Amino acid sequence: MYRKLTAYLLILPLLSVFLLTCSRPVLNNQIHFGIQAAQKDLWDEAVFRWKKVINSNPESAAAHNNLAVAYEKKGLWEQAKKEYETALKLSPKNIYIKANFENFNKNYELQEKDEKDKKN
Amino acid sequence: MSFKKKMKKIKKIKFTLLLVLLFFFSCTSSSYLKLRVEIPRRTAFNLEQFSEIVITNFFIKKRTKKFDLNQELVNYFASEIEREFKGKTSSKTISLEKEEVFSDKEFWKNLSLDLKGAVLLTGSAQYSEEIRKAISETKKDYSEDLSSKGKIMEERRFYTLSLNLCLIDAKTGEALYKRSFKESKGYKNPNQTAPFAFFELIQIVKGKFFRNILGGTKIQERYLISD
Numbered sequence: 562m563y564r565k566l567t568a569y570l571l572i573l574p575l576l577s578v579f580l581l582t583c584s585r586p587v588l589n590n591q592i593h594f595g596i597q598a599a600q601k602d603l604w605d606e607a608v609f610r611w612k613k614v615i616n617s618n619p620e621s622a623a624a625h626n627n628l629a630v631a632y633e634k635k636g637l638w639e640q641a642k643k644e645y646e647t648a649l650k651l652s653p654k655n656i657y658i659k660a661n662f663e664n665f666n667k668n669y670e671l672q673e674k675d676e677k678d679k680k681n
Numbered sequence: 682m683s684f685k686k687k688m689k690k691i692k693k694i695k696f697t698l699l700l701v702l703l704f705f706f707s708c709t710s711s712s713y714l715k716l717r718v719e720i721p722r723r724t725a726f727n728l729e730q731f732s733e734i735v736i737t738n739f740f741i742k743k744r745t746k747k748f749d750l751n752q753e754l755v756n757y758f759a760s761e762i763e764r765e766f767k768g769k770t771s772s773k774t775i776s777l778e779k780e781e782v783f784s785d786k787e788f789w790k791n792l793s794l795d796l797k798g799a800v801l802l803t804g805s806a807q808y809s810e811e812i813r814k815a816i817s818e819t820k821k822d823y824s825e826d827l828s829s830k831g832k833i834m835e836e837r838r839f840y841t842l843s844l845n846l847c848l849i850d851a852k853t854g855e856a857l858y859k860r861s862f863k864e865s866k867g868y869k870n871p872n873q874t875a876p877f878a879f880f881e882l883i884q885i886v887k888g889k890f891f892r893n894i895l896g897g898t899k900i901q902e903r904y905l906i907s908d
Contacts, residue, residue, distance in 0.1 A: 592907045596714055599905060623906040630903045636721040636896075657713050657904035664901055668723065 592623055604631050622652035626661060633665060641665060713906045724896040726848065726858040733769040733799035734762055735851065740777040740805040742843075748875045750808045754844075757883055758802060765895050773801075780805050783847045783856060790854030799851040807843040810875060812836055813867070840878035841865040844886055848894070860893065862886045 595610030608631045614624035629644035645662045652658060728734070736758050739751050755772055763770040775792065782788050783803065817835045841863065848858040864882040891897070 589907050596905045596907065599716065600714070621908055623908045627905050630716075630718065630905060633720055633903070634718050636723070638723055655906070657906050661903050664903070668720065668901075 592621075592627065595624075595627060599627070599631065604634050607631050620651055622648045622655060622658065625651065626655075626658045629665070630661060638669060642669065713904045716903055716905055717900050718903045719898045720901050721898050722892065722896040725893045728766065728800070728848075728894045729768075731768060731798055731800040733771065733796065734766055735796060735799050735801050736762065736770070736772040737775045737801055737803040738773075738777065739803065740780055740782070742780070742805060742807040743809070745808045745810070745875065748808065748879070750806055750879075753876070753879060754806055754883075757887075761887060761891075762802070765891065775803070777803075780845075783845070783849075783859075786854040786856075788854065789849050789851070792854075796851040800857065801849040801851055802846065803849060804844060804846040806845070807841075808875070808879060809841045809843075810878075811839050811841075812871070813839055835869070836871055837867045837869060838871055838873050838878075839865060839867045840873075840875065840882060842879065842882040842886065846890060858894065860890065862889065 591614045595607040598606035611624045611628040625648035629641045632641035648658045844862045
């Protein structure tokens with residue numbers, strides 16, 4: 562009985578440390594909510610969720626990346642660029658962010674070139 | 682150390698390892714979702730900021746026989762823009778006496794069209810037709826005339842549509858967007874009609890012009906990720 566109690570007493574602080582210090586699961590829920598909303602084409606809801614994540618954890622590369630995709634979808638190019646850059650700064654080796662940013666840049670640069678040609 | 686004690690120690694280590702692993706995976710594992718997203722094209726001019734497009738008549742540099750270029754342009758743009766523009770589309774006739782009028786801010790401002798949030802689509806146009814002679818090669822048939830070497834003189838009818846399109850803010854008279862197009866096409870058939878060629882050429886102009894003002898969308902793949 563005494564042994565069991567000590568075992569529980571050991572587990573309890575470990576669990577509380579796990580739940581309190583690692584807040585990502587909670588934030589991940591918000592990210593997942595956002596992803597689900599995006600899948601249903603509810604991009605405003607998705608933006609709301611991912612912004613919420615960024616407010617609590619500005620270091621979330623995933624939230625910045627997802628928000629960039631949402632901005633792209635809405636045609637907000639400058640905001641999308643900024644978010645992709647932040648995401649890449651936070652997670653420079655992430656292949657998914659890199660792929661997204663490359664595709665974004667193709668569209669972005671093509672238009673920049675088109676606008677320059679017109680001016681010339 | 683007795684066997685029982687050893688087993689207990691191993692169990693404790695296992696338990697701690699399990700907790701560490703659980704902690705590690707819940708915090709660091711990342712997943713992704715590949716999504717096909719309809720991404721709008723970047724446009725040089727954002728037409729959506731206006732609630733109405735007023736298509737005016739066009740300044741015709743040189744009249745074409747048996748073909749009312751101005752009317753065809755107005756009709757074409759009116760129907761095509763109405764189909765793709767979310768706002769209102771209408772047309773208006775304005776007296777355009779010279780080509781320089783498109784950069785004359787005061788002229789458009791003084792028209793007093795009483796249009797709020799509207800943009801005017803106007804411009805100058807020219808449609809020409811010419812017959813060009815060209816040497817073209819036919820399938821060589823050496824059994825007949827050897828001197829001809831399979832080359833014949835052919836007449837081709839060429840049509841050229843030149844358009845200077847301009848979008849003017851009805852409120853300020855300012856030219857917001859200007860773009861010139863010159864499209865040409867040759868036809869083997871000498872009886873090719875001007876309306877038919879016009880329709881083909883204006884389609885090319887439409888593709889380029891609408892892409893710049895209305896944008897459209899394209900489907901691309903993007904990754905949504907979670908930490």
